[in-house]
Amino acid sequence: MFIRTEDLTHIYMPGTPFAAAALQGVSLNLPRGGFAALIGPSGSGKSTLIQHLNGLLRPTGGRVIVDGRVVGADRGETLRLRRRIGLVFQLPEEQFFAETLFDEVAFAPRNLGLAPGAVAERVREAVEQVGLDYAAFKNRSPFQLSAGQKRLAAIAAVLSLRPEALILDEPAAGLDQAGQQKLFRLLKSLNAGAGLTILVVTHHLEQIAPLVDTILVLNKGRLVMSGSPAQVFSRGEELRGLGLALPPVSEIMHGLARTGCPVNPAVFSLEEARREITFWRREACGP
Numbered sequence: 628m629f630i631r632t633e634d635l636t637h638i639y640m641p642g643t644p645f646a647a648a649a650l651q652g653v654s655l656n657l658p659r660g661g662f663a664a665l666i667g668p669s670g671s672g673k674s675t676l677i678q679h680l681n682g683l684l685r686p687t688g689g690r691v692i693v694d695g696r697v698v699g700a701d702r703g704e705t706l707r708l709r710r711r712i713g714l715v716f717q718l719p720e721e722q723f724f725a726e727t728l729f730d731e732v733a734f735a736p737r738n739l740g741l742a743p744g745a746v747a748e749r750v751r752e753a754v755e756q757v758g759l760d761y762a763a764f765k766n767r768s769p770f771q772l773s774a775g776q777k778r779l780a781a782i783a784a785v786l787s788l789r790p791e792a793l794i795l796d797e798p799a800a801g802l803d804q805a806g807q808q809k810l811f812r813l814l815k816s817l818n819a820g821a822g823l824t825i826l827v828v829t830h831h832l833e834q835i836a837p838l839v840d841t842i843l844v845l846n847k848g849r850l851v852m853s854g855s856p857a858q859v860f861s862r863g864e865e866l867r868g869l870g871l872a873l874p875p876v877s878e879i880m881h882g883l884a885r886t887g888c889p890v891n892p893a894v895f896s897l898e899e900a901r902r903e904i905t906f907w908r909r910e911a912c913g914p
């Protein structure tokens with residue numbers, strides 16, 4: 628297993644009247660090359676969890692194991708880990724500081740002490756990886772890009788470290804439908820093409836479900852579900868109980884199943900829904 632947590636617990640401000648358990652006994656597995664979505668109501672611990680996966684936060688209890696090594700055991704190791712597991716924060720553009728896209732993306736490789744030629748090569752590679760035209764964008768101010776381009780630039784800044792895994796905290800938040808689609812397609816291509824292991828925190832279930840192999844559901848700091856999208860969506864009532872909206876296709880399939888039409892309620896893509904409905908319409912649905 629590439630990334631693993633064992634009984635991970637995190638308490639903010641322990642030993643004070645403000646002590647809050649943000650994670651309680653979370654054990655999960657992310658295989659190398661996998662693509663997983665992490666969902667859960669607001670305040671369920673998603674952001675806290677992902678900051679443990681590259682050693683930014685230290686567990687109050689339990690442990691995180693990456694590639695067979697316990698995270699946090701060794702300082703030098705933890706610094707290397709931050710390069711191997713790239714973390715894209717929520718609203719990453721709020722942390723832009725450079726005058727040009729080039730300098731923004733070059734920040735991390737320069738910090739590695741690489742020669743200018745090697746830095747430039749990494750910047751070009753990362754900018755092209757996210758689908759931005761290097762020549763057209765390298766001298767532009769990152770502050771003057773569109774919302775979607777800013778997100779792509781922030782992802783390029785992390786990719787410039789050539790990480791093995793990419794973890795993103797609500798990367799599609801605030802983007803329009805087209806921007807969201809573009810972003811999720813990029814994640815799929817980084818996963819399928821470049822082989823990056825990806826974990827994405829998102830509530831855009833409709834777009835993400837057909838792309839990922841695993842969905843993890845957090846509630847009140849506990850991992851309450853984990854499985855393939857079909858497995859998770861078959862528990863639609865529970866998801867709804869957590870205040871999580873199902874993809875519209877899933878809602879319809881659950882609704883049909885509730886009213887006696889024997890369709891498979893775990894179906895969440897339009898294509899599968901069409902197959903289910905055309906099959907059952909002949910059998911049992913019609914009056």
Ligand SMILES: Nc1ncnc2c1ncn2[C@@H]1O[C@H](COP(=O)(O)OP(=O)(O)O)[C@@H](O)[C@H]1O
Pocket residue numbers: 639640647648649667668669670671672673674675676
């Ligand atoms: N820096 C912090 N100090 C104290 N409590 C925090 C801090 N960050 C998050 N929390 C609390 O931990 C819980 C989980 O938060 P978070 O991981 O941000 O959840 P999510 O990302 O799912 O919205 C919430 O109750 C939140 O208020």
Ligand SMILES: [Mg+2]
Pocket residue numbers: 673674675796
């Ligand atoms: Mg969060």
